[in-house]
Amino acid sequence: MSFKSLGLSEPLLRAISKKGYETPSPIQAKAIPPVLEEKDVLASAQTGTGKTAGFTLPLLHLLSQRPVQKHRPIRALILTPTRELAAQVHTNVKEYSEFLNIKSTVIFGGVNQKPQVATIRKGVDVLVATPGRLIDLESQGLLSLKRVEIFVLDEADRMLDMGFLRDIERVMKLMPDKRQNLMFSATFSKDIKKLAYSILNNPVKVEATPENTAVEVIDQKVYRVAKGKKTGLIIKLISEGNWKQVLVFTRTKHGANKLCKKMISAGITAAAIHGNKSQGARTKALAGFKSGKVRVLVATDIAARGLDIPLLPHVVNYEIPNISEDYVHRIGRTGRAGASGEAISLVSADETTYLRSIEKLIDMKIEVEVVEGFEPDPNASTEPIKPGQNRNRGRGGNQNKNSNSRRNSGEGNKNSNRNRNRNKNRNRRRNSDNRS
Numbered sequence: 001m002s003f004k005s006l007g008l009s010e011p012l013l014r015a016i017s018k019k020g021y022e023t024p025s026p027i028q029a030k031a032i033p034p035v036l037e038e039k040d041v042l043a044s045a046q047t048g049t050g051k052t053a054g055f056t057l058p059l060l061h062l063l064s065q066r067p068v069q070k071h072r073p074i075r076a077l078i079l080t081p082t083r084e085l086a087a088q089v090h091t092n093v094k095e096y097s098e099f100l101n102i103k104s105t106v107i108f109g110g111v112n113q114k115p116q117v118a119t120i121r122k123g124v125d126v127l128v129a130t131p132g133r134l135i136d137l138e139s140q141g142l143l144s145l146k147r148v149e150i151f152v153l154d155e156a157d158r159m160l161d162m163g164f165l166r167d168i169e170r171v172m173k174l175m176p177d178k179r180q181n182l183m184f185s186a187t188f189s190k191d192i193k194k195l196a197y198s199i200l201n202n203p204v205k206v207e208a209t210p211e212n213t214a215v216e217v218i219d220q221k222v223y224r225v226a227k228g229k230k231t232g233l234i235i236k237l238i239s240e241g242n243w244k245q246v247l248v249f250t251r252t253k254h255g256a257n258k259l260c261k262k263m264i265s266a267g268i269t270a271a272a273i274h275g276n277k278s279q280g281a282r283t284k285a286l287a288g289f290k291s292g293k294v295r296v297l298v299a300t301d302i303a304a305r306g307l308d309i310p311l312l313p314h315v316v317n318y319e320i321p322n323i324s325e326d327y328v329h330r331i332g333r334t335g336r337a338g339a340s341g342e343a344i345s346l347v348s349a350d351e352t353t354y355l356r357s358i359e360k361l362i363d364m365k366i367e368v369e370v371v372e373g374f375e376p377d378p379n380a381s382t383e384p385i386k387p388g389q390n391r392n393r394g395r396g397g398n399q400n401k402n403s404n405s406r407r408n409s410g411e412g413n414k415n416s417n418r419n420r421n422r423n424k425n426r427n428r429r430r431n432s433d434n435r436s
């Protein structure tokens with residue numbers, strides 16, 4: 001199987017070989033032919049499978065075969081959940097279209113809209129966008145989707161997780177009914193299937209190798225540890241193992257910041273990346289990490305989606321996710337492009353239930369180790385922390401818990417309810433902050 005045999009045009013083949021790709025990845029081999037046949041496609045694929053080229057290459061092929069229109073209306077729209085993913089996809093679009101007469105740009109929130117509008121005014125064929133900024137510019141009359149021929153919904157599951165369903169429905173109404181639709185998702189919940197049904201017309205279904213097989217090639221290990229000793233343990237592992245490039249996942253943005261500060265105090269260069277960081281700060285953190293200047297990148301799940309970090313040797317779950325599929329996404333960051341990787345999880349007593357459900361999902365038992373001096377607390381409760389509590393805890397770790405209880409002492413339930421509500425609102429606000 002070669003890219004040529006898939007029927008891609010010569011300028012695309014040239015760009016592909018410039019990127020150094022030799023053979024199509026499984027998702028590319030499966031998705032490219034039906035897209036070239038102008039069919040709707042529903043693809044099951046996660047980041048790291050080469051899915052971006054899977055939709056971008058045939059999309060560019062089709063557009064470049066059609067006559068260039070006056071004023072260059074937007075003919076293809078690629079919608080992504082996060083700014084990072086949008087930027088990443090656009091970089092790919094630019095690279096693959098280098099030898100074609102195709103113009104493209106990317107728009108997302110958190111940055112000045114003026115340069116984005118100026119580029120769109122000059123005419124673009126392919127627009128990569130996050131939903132918020134797209135709808136914003138459209139409602140200001142600064143762009144039109146009335147001439148869209150191909151629509152790509154990337155990481156549809158994450159779109160729904162981030163609460164973008166309404167926005168997607170709105171975007172759908174802005175495009176002509178007659179168009180080709182491609183939808184990519186790593187997971188297929190009932191809601192995703194419903195969304196697929198409403199967007200796609202008689203789609204061809206394609207699937208990359210099931211996620212579980214990818215999991216088997218990654219070295220996974222669990223360190224059982226007392227909650228309060230996790231920071232010490234991670235610093236020890238990174239320092240003594242002399243790990244140079246480590247992606248660390250925390251459950252909350254606050255947790256990411258806090259851990260990042262502790263790493264820096266311990267003399268390990270680190271940066272945090274999450275939804276509350278400005279676009280500039282995120283780009284800088286990622287660039288530093290990629291270049292090797294920053295050893296540790298601490299990220300939340302949402303921020304990490306769409307990061308293109310090749311050949312990542314170490315992934316650490318500082319806290320394991322309560323959604324088992326997120327574990328698969330996280331550790332999928334190692335062992336990319338055939339390189340082997342190591343995924344480590346620091347698990348405290350209250351995370352036991354989550355660990356069990358992850359093991360059930362991946363259908364394997366993960367090897368457990370205990371490091372001397374960082375033993376688990378034998379008296380700690382194995383009662384799982386509820387998602388709401390997680391976030392509280394993340395905001396201040398155990399300290400926060402203590403300060404809350406100090407604040408609450410003697411003040412009864414009323415106050416703790418008030419605190420809970422306050423935190424609920426905070427969480428709601430924070431969730432909406434995450435949207436671009």
Ligand code: AMP
Pocket residue numbers: 020021022023024025028046047048049050051052053308310337
């Ligand atoms: P993606 O899943 O689209 O995020 O792609 C994951 C990584 O694989 C990116 O770094 C791509 O540049 C790379 N990639 C995509 N297609 C191929 C291919 N056919 N051969 C080698 N690398 C690829």
